[in-house]
Amino acid sequence: MAFEDTICAPASAPGGALAIIRISGAEAVAAASALWRGRRPLAELPARYLALGTLYGADDTLIDRSCLAVRMPEPHSYTGEDLVELHCHGGALTMHLALQGLLSHGCRMAEPGEFTKRAFLNGKLDLSQAEAVADLISAGSAQALKLANIQLEGSFGRQIKQEYEQIIQILTEIESRLDFPEEDLELDWLSPQQLQNNIAALLLRLEKLLASRRRGEIMRQGLNLAIAGPPNVGKSSLLNVILGQERAIVSEIPGTTRDSIEASVSLRGIPIRLIDTAGLRHSGDAIERIGMQHSRTNLARADLIFWVMDASQPLAEQLGNEELPPDKVIYVANKMDRLPEAPKSNPGDFSRGKLFYTCALDGSGLERLYDELGARVWQGTGSESGEFCVSARHADCLQKAIAELQAALPMIEDQAWELAAANMQQAMVQIGEIIGENVSDRILDAIFAKFCIGK
Ligand SMILES: Nc1nc2c(ncn2[C@@H]2O[C@H](COP(=O)(O)OP(=O)(O)OP(=O)(O)O)[C@@H](O)[C@H]2O)c(=O)[nH]1
Numbered sequence: 005m006a007f008e009d010t011i012c013a014p015a016s017a018p019g020g021a022l023a024i025i026r027i028s029g030a031e032a033v034a035a036a037s038a039l040w041r042g043r044r045p046l047a048e049l050p051a052r053y054l055a056l057g058t059l060y061g062a063d064d065t066l067i068d069r070s071c072l073a074v075r076m077p078e079p080h081s082y083t084g085e086d087l088v089e090l091h092c093h094g095g096a097l098t099m100h101l102a103l104q105g106l107l108s109h110g111c112r113m114a115e116p117g118e119f120t121k122r123a124f125l126n127g128k129l130d131l132s133q134a135e136a137v138a139d140l141i142s143a144g145s146a147q148a149l150k151l152a153n154i155q156l157e158g159s160f161g162r163q164i165k166q167e168y169e170q171i172i173q174i175l176t177e178i179e180s181r182l183d184f185p186e187e188d189l190e191l192d193w194l195s196p197q198q199l200q201n202n203i204a205a206l207l208l209r210l211e212k213l214l215a216s217r218r219r220g221e222i223m224r225q226g227l228n229l230a231i232a233g234p235p236n237v238g239k240s241s242l243l244n245v246i247l248g249q250e251r252a253i254v255s256e257i258p259g260t261t262r263d264s265i266e267a268s269v270s271l272r273g274i275p276i277r278l279i280d281t282a283g284l285r286h287s288g289d290a291i292e293r294i295g296m297q298h299s300r301t302n303l304a305r306a307d308l309i310f311w312v313m314d315a316s317q318p319l320a321e322q323l324g325n326e327e328l329p330p331d332k333v334i335y336v337a338n339k340m341d342r343l344p345e346a347p348k349s350n351p352g353d354f355s356r357g358k359l360f361y362t363c364a365l366d367g368s369g370l371e372r373l374y375d376e377l378g379a380r381v382w383q384g385t386g387s388e389s390g391e392f393c394v395s396a397r398h399a400d401c402l403q404k405a406i407a408e409l410q411a412a413l414p415m416i417e418d419q420a421w422e423l424a425a426a427n428m429q430q431a432m433v434q435i436g437e438i439i440g441e442n443v444s445d446r447i448l449d450a451i452f453a454k455f456c457i458g459k
């Protein structure tokens with residue numbers, strides 16, 4: 005697809021050592037050549053060859069004496085069009101003047117994600133791969149990065165493309181019965197039973213993909229895990245030993261932690277935001293009370309809670325008055341080294357179920373606590389670790405497609421071909437939306453608006 009205008013944008017964040025500007029479109033080389041001068045003209049440089057030159061502004065003012073330029077001719081570029089990159093010294097002014105120069109030579113500023121949108125529209129990437137580019141940039145954990153890379157590699161898109169073509173095949177079969185109702189073509193047609201079998205097999209594959217949704221959400225977004233409980237039981241000490249660094253202040257004075265402290269960690273493959281909270285108790289201290297309010301807010305937004313108590317003290321008195329949802333809370337009895345004798349089993353039992361013994365001084369008991377955490381989080385998420393997991397948008401499309409395919413089955417049974425065709429068409433639209441087949445501008449705009457400028 006040829007676009008009329010040539011776009012430019014900063015491709016590096018302000019404040020770095022280098023300022024990288026990207027230019028894409030039919031006039032990319034001409035516009036960049038108006039600003040950049042090297043020993044050889046830009047248009048004559050070998051493709052993908054980085055050459056040193058001087059960068060001038062709109063009115064021929066010197067911007068940067070040493071600016072590298074590279075041209076990547078279509079179709080072997082990121083966008084599939086002629087693409088030029090200028091790498092000059094970092095600095096807000098060099099970037100600003102260079103962009104101004106390009107605008108005065110006929111370029112326009114790119115919208116967020118427009119380079120990737122062009123790559124998609126030029127067939128360089130399918131829509132799921134284009135989304136993976138944004139995921140890769142915004143990945144906040146090793147797990148999210150891994151998923152983005154699997155998606156970018158394209159095997160997920162290829163599987164969806166196959167399913168899309170399978171739906172079209174079935175739809176064509178059904179529609180041929182609408183087109184030639186009178187003719188005796190039955191011999192060439194699949195039987196209704198065969199059509200149903202094909203749809204059933206398709207459903208199984210799509211349902212398997214859909215089942216990875218929860219795992220995908222966890223891996224991409226992570227979970228909030230609050231460490232809460234009465235004061236002085238060792239909550240901050242646990243945070244520190246889990247992180248392997250002295251992040252929170254620990255002291256023997258109850259009420260040490262006032263403000264909630266957050267840190268990121270990966271436990272049993274789960275990206276976790278760990279939140280240490282102020283101990284909950286009756287207190288006359290105004291600041292401590294504000295801290296406790298924060299603790300309660302954090303408890304409410306937590307996906308999981310370690311409710312920590314002192315193993316050497318009566319537990320019933322340490323349960324507090326908080327409403328703790330049983331599916332979210334894991335009870336921890338810390339300071340197990342202070343027990344007169346070692347617990348018979350870990351986890352043990354108490355009035356509210358399992359009790360995990362730990363010692364924050366040496367980290368003992370933590371592995372069992374992590375096992376419980378992993379089991380709770382991954383339980384029922386359906387897919388295996390290491391497999392690709394669908395995103396919320398893909399899952400939404402899959403769910404709608406599955407409903408349409410399920411609705412088509414009885415229609416085929418009844419030989420209500422028109423209704424069956426309508427269901428198959430809807431299924432086709434939904435599956436196509438995942439990879440960008442016949443997708444509307446509205447959907448594309450919504451997806452690419454989430455990108456950063458210059459990507
Ligand atoms: N013996 C023993 N002492 C511990 C253990 N964990 C923490 N402590 C000690 O208990 C005291 C309180 O620890 P903190 O980690 O500050 O406790 P906290 O629950 O964060 O307290 P607040 O912030 O006041 O709510 C410190 O003196 C720690 O060294 C443990 O497992 N065994």
Ligand SMILES: [Mg+2]
Binds near residue numbers: 260261283
């Ligand atoms: Mg503390």
